[in-house]
Amino acid sequence: MAISDDVLVIGGGLAGVSSALAAAQEGVRVRLISHKKSTLRNASGLIDLLGYADGELVADPFEAIPVLPEGHPYERVGIEAIRGGFSLFDEAVGASYLGAHTDRNALVPTYGGTVKPTARYPVSTAAGLASDSRSTLLVGFEGLSAFDAPLAAEHLQAADVPFDVHGVSIAFPKRFRSDATAMRFARALDRDEPAENGESHTRDVLVETVKAHLDGAERVGFPALLGEDTPEEVRGSLESALGVDVFEVPMGPPSLPGLRLEDRLYEALDEAGVRVTTGNPVAEFDTENGRITTVYTDRGGQRVPFEASEVVLATGGLVGKGIGSNRKGVYEPVFDCYVSHPEERSEWSREGAFDDHPFARFGVSVDRDMQPLDAEESAEYGNLRAAGSVLGGYDLANEKSGSGVSIATGYAAGRAAGEHA
Amino acid sequence: MSTPESDPTPEEHESETDFDPAGVFEDPTEMDLRPGADSCYKCSTCDTSCPVAEVDDDFPGPKFQGPEQWRLKQGDDQDIDPSITDCSNCMRCDNACPSSVPLSQMHNTARGEYVEGQAPSLWNAEDSLAEGEYREALTYLRDVPSEVSIEFLRNRVLSNYGTLAGLGSKVPRLANLVMGNRITSWANDRFFGIPSERDFPEFADRTFREWWRERGGPKVEREDKRVAYFHGDYSNYNTPEVAKAMVRVYEHFGYEIRVPTQRCSGTPMFANGMLRDARRAAAVNITNLSEFVDRGYDVIASCTSCSMALRQEYPELFDFEGTREVSIHTYEALEYLRIHEDLEEELGESKADFPDLAYHAPCHARNQGLDRQAIELFGELDSVAVEDVGDSCSGISGTYGWKSEKYEKSMEIGGEMFEHMKDAQGETGLTECPTCAMQMGHGTGYDIRHPLEVLEAALVD
Numbered sequence: 001m002a003i004s005d006d007v008l009v010i011g012g013g014l015a016g017v018s019s020a021l022a023a024a025q026e027g028v029r030v031r032l033i034s035h036k037k038s039t040l041r042n043a044s045g046l047i048d049l050l051g052y053a054d055g056e057l058v059a060d061p062f063e064a065i066p067v068l069p070e071g072h073p074y075e076r077v078g079i080e081a082i083r084g085g086f087s088l089f090d091e092a093v094g095a096s097y098l099g100a101h102t103d104r105n106a107l108v109p110t111y112g113g114t115v116k117p118t119a120r121y122p123v124s125t126a127a128g129l130a131s132d133s134r135s136t137l138l139v140g141f142e143g144l145s146a147f148d149a150p151l152a153a154e155h156l157q158a159a160d161v162p163f164d165v166h167g168v169s170i171a172f173p174k175r176f177r178s179d180a181t182a183m184r185f186a187r188a189l190d191r192d193e194p195a196e197n198g199e200s201h202t203r204d205v206l207v208e209t210v211k212a213h214l215d216g217a218e219r220v221g222f223p224a225l226l227g228e229d230t231p232e233e234v235r236g237s238l239e240s241a242l243g244v245d246v247f248e249v250p251m252g253p254p255s256l257p258g259l260r261l262e263d264r265l266y267e268a269l270d271e272a273g274v275r276v277t278t279g280n281p282v283a284e285f286d287t288e289n290g291r292i293t294t295v296y297t298d299r300g301g302q303r304v305p306f307e308a309s310e311v312v313l314a315t316g317g318l319v320g321k322g323i324g325s326n327r328k329g330v331y332e333p334v335f336d337c338y339v340s341h342p343e344e345r346s347e348w349s350r351e352g353a354f355d356d357h358p359f360a361r362f363g364v365s366v367d368r369d370m371q372p373l374d375a376e377e378s379a380e381y382g383n384l385r386a387a388g389s390v391l392g393g394y395d396l397a398n399e400k401s402g403s404g405v406s407i408a409t410g411y412a413a414g415r416a417a418g419e420h421a
Numbered sequence: 422m423s424t425p426e427s428d429p430t431p432e433e434h435e436s437e438t439d440f441d442p443a444g445v446f447e448d449p450t451e452m453d454l455r456p457g458a459d460s461c462y463k464c465s466t467c468d469t470s471c472p473v474a475e476v477d478d479d480f481p482g483p484k485f486q487g488p489e490q491w492r493l494k495q496g497d498d499q500d501i502d503p504s505i506t507d508c509s510n511c512m513r514c515d516n517a518c519p520s521s522v523p524l525s526q527m528h529n530t531a532r533g534e535y536v537e538g539q540a541p542s543l544w545n546a547e548d549s550l551a552e553g554e555y556r557e558a559l560t561y562l563r564d565v566p567s568e569v570s571i572e573f574l575r576n577r578v579l580s581n582y583g584t585l586a587g588l589g590s591k592v593p594r595l596a597n598l599v600m601g602n603r604i605t606s607w608a609n610d611r612f613f614g615i616p617s618e619r620d621f622p623e624f625a626d627r628t629f630r631e632w633w634r635e636r637g638g639p640k641v642e643r644e645d646k647r648v649a650y651f652h653g654d655y656s657n658y659n660t661p662e663v664a665k666a667m668v669r670v671y672e673h674f675g676y677e678i679r680v681p682t683q684r685c686s687g688t689p690m691f692a693n694g695m696l697r698d699a700r701r702a703a704a705v706n707i708t709n710l711s712e713f714v715d716r717g718y719d720v721i722a723s724c725t726s727c728s729m730a731l732r733q734e735y736p737e738l739f740d741f742e743g744t745r746e747v748s749i750h751t752y753e754a755l756e757y758l759r760i761h762e763d764l765e766e767e768l769g770e771s772k773a774d775f776p777d778l779a780y781h782a783p784c785h786a787r788n789q790g791l792d793r794q795a796i797e798l799f800g801e802l803d804s805v806a807v808e809d810v811g812d813s814c815s816g817i818s819g820t821y822g823w824k825s826e827k828y829e830k831s832m833e834i835g836g837e838m839f840e841h842m843k844d845a846q847g848e849t850g851l852t853e854c855p856t857c858a859m860q861m862g863h864g865t866g867y868d869i870r871h872p873l874e875v876l877e878a879a880l881v882d
Contacts, residue, residue, distance in 0.1 A: 002760065003759060028506070030690060036516060036517060036518060036519055036521075037466065037467070037470065037516055037517045037519075039519045041466060041469065042464055042466065042519070044875075061869065080699065124537070176478060177478065177479075179470060179481070179482075179483065179485075180478075181465050181468055183468075183469050183475075184478070253464045253465060253466065254465045254466060254468070254469040259469070273795055275793065276793055277790050277793060277794075278516065278787070278790060278792070279516055279788050279790030279792075280788055280789075280790045281785055297790065299789065300732055300733060300736060300746065300748055300749065301747075301748065301749040302748070302749040302750075302751075302752075304756075304760060304790070305760060310658070320519075321519075
């Protein structure tokens, strides 16, 4: 016997969750296995689709997608699957995200003072959109070095945003260890803990301090730490006390918008009846007649068997370790799917840090049914599909397409797996 | 099992890499923590998963305790930071790290080193005694009183619960009377640092091993399905009903069961840095369990911390012969049945006379990939509603919540779980871990049961 399901999704990020949700919609039994806790908590929480094409800002991704080169994941899945994937995402996250009302990209200010073109954004960032012309105050906290508000404001101004923006660094009402993470600040606001002065509470002191710097600004942006458990309430109370709109600026890891997204998506998995197993990596598998029959996770040398009739590989890219490399070559570590790459290692990258690097496109190639292809372009296994950044043929960092590709290919792979199971 | 033959396997890819700039040890072993420290890219995911850091602003978190402290220690005169003793050893950081840094292994070794330094003469005296050098032992003993603190003694007693329980369960009624006494409890808190708020777990009238002996051992004997049961101290002395349920459920599925001589798995010793005690206990367990593993038995534990110790901590910390073999043949009780029997089918067809349940997944179940299995399995059992009370830590972490100075924090960590338990429909708790069970009972007043008891009610007549 083995632990048995219809569809097995390997990977717990955006692509894996999208695959599992799409497969579950087909009415089959789905299990998602992931090595560790999801790394969504390291992500900004912004859901991009296509921000740049040929180095140019994209206003409407759906106009730019049809001209992407053959082999790009969007070309593989097609417009219909992209729309299907995003509907699935919108349904899963509900009112906590905005952007579904239009095909056009929204421009969200980042903690570095740039603007990011994105298709969906957390409701907490909505008042900060760069297309909005209201004057803006950015507030940073001393000690939280990841967000330098005056510098971010200068960068935004230099990027010619259509509004006045100033930045100020203030002391957080309560003092923490110098290496405290954003979560600690968020909890203080959640619980409205007593402030350092011992007389008043965190939120009140914060409001009073910010008021003194408001100087006519019509909206105020804080680093994304306005509450972990009750972000709506924290933001709401700051807005009513300050009398202006308040927004969050997405931050690097550990990221609260990423964590909130993770919570939402895993709740959606629970509601869809998807079974989730985490803690151990997939190490081995059995095949029969060119199909994967059983996948084994590894626990310090011990093998735990999982059976399924269809399998989706959503283990991530070079950063997520779904694609591995060493001095000899580039490989996909779970099923050893073929990864096309130049034999000469010197050809993997270019000289300049921001050049167009071939390695950024390394990954598994798939057919239009999302089945990984071997060097002869035939399917590696009869029942394997791949989704997300384990796929090759696109440069997510330059295109700003990482989330969209995960959602669209996850949807396509999961739906196909569910139909065949 | 196969991996594709046309291409080199991933393992071959790895082994082709001879170049290893990080290898600083002449003879690299699994205990070399350098690669782990190098793998940390400071994402802080571990810090955000740490239940102690969540309530204790002075605790520097797992990233410091692990890779950063290891690196600092490579300098000449850096001591281990005392905050290492504030880590509760829940091991959630292991499950959080996207880069597979062996955080709990780093914490265990650092804590061991710190505690070693707390009582050097005591350890030396014990070593000398063990080697029969009595005169030397005496000279060491002279310095012991000036070195050893009450806190150290308390931690050592807590770590060696099994020894205490062994004595107590010889006279269970008297022991329960004394330990349940208000004066004992006051004195424990006042002089020994054991919180008076907590009730000592009661000793059973008859231990599991006594019951097993009187029963005449196994009722099933066969060559193809045989397991060695690691019951641990708690289900032997305090909750023999759990161990008996294991026996009845496994015999129902036709397994031959053996109950090897055993000591504590070492979990409380690791958590208190008493690595020497843990080493002694592990040596006994590995020797005895190896004998069975060599003869084709798999080892089954009903406590998720025991299975964790045998599977992960032993190979990370000890290198006795047989350590790895025992580790890869050890399973948690439900997990093993799930892999080898059609448990879902059987549960789908059965009815259990059992109250509705509020289930808490122990932290130590997480690293083993077991935190959802009870909910999944009992989903098949229509007659009992089992609800998950969320993924927070119960806060007791073995001995952590049994220390007066940690009690408040322990209850604060557990707050979320208590709340969710009260919101759940069932008014009986369910968990695999004995100390989580103590905390669940302490915070809600509920009766707490073990998944094996549910299986027994559903499957055994």
